[in-house]
Amino acid sequence: MAEEKKEDNVIYIGKKPAMGYVLAALTQFNNNGAKEVIIKARGKLTAKAITVAEVLRNRYLPEAVVKDVKIGTEELTGEDGKVSRVSAIEITILKKEA
């Protein structure tokens, strides 16, 4: 991606429980000084991305707002060379100044 931007503030949603990603995002905001965190997920994990964003905002970071939600389609190439298309989501969370 763009070289001028560090990618530390991107949280990729995987198979772990949602709370692990909530805490990862919270760490970016509170310990690493991030102003924005981008939560990314593909396929069925897109549902978990929404939960992570909502739990973060509602329980841990009331001063955070959803700045942007993008949806899209990504192509994945499997080990057999077969290309499959999956839905994707990118949720940008902005921490407002207190």
Place this chain on the structure above:
Amino acid sequence: MAEEKKEDNVIYIGKKPAMGYVLAALTQFNNNGAKEVIIKARGKLTAKAITVAEVLRNRYLPEAVVKDVKIGTEELTGEDGKVSRVSAIEITILKKEA
């Protein structure tokens, strides 16, 4: 909801295969003259809502754009009176004039 607005253009995602909802949305646009269709889903079905929007745009309605994506949390009261919170999504698809 608001009385002045018909709710026909809202597609609620349920347990059926995604293609059924894609066709329902397509019918709203092509047969019922809708300018906008809103795709709504809760919980794990939010992932399917994204797929429905993407398949609609990519395969059937290239002149459609994602106008807005909202995420939120809704409270559900179960039969036992217990309140649980689920993530929700609302995707607004706009058909641009040709």
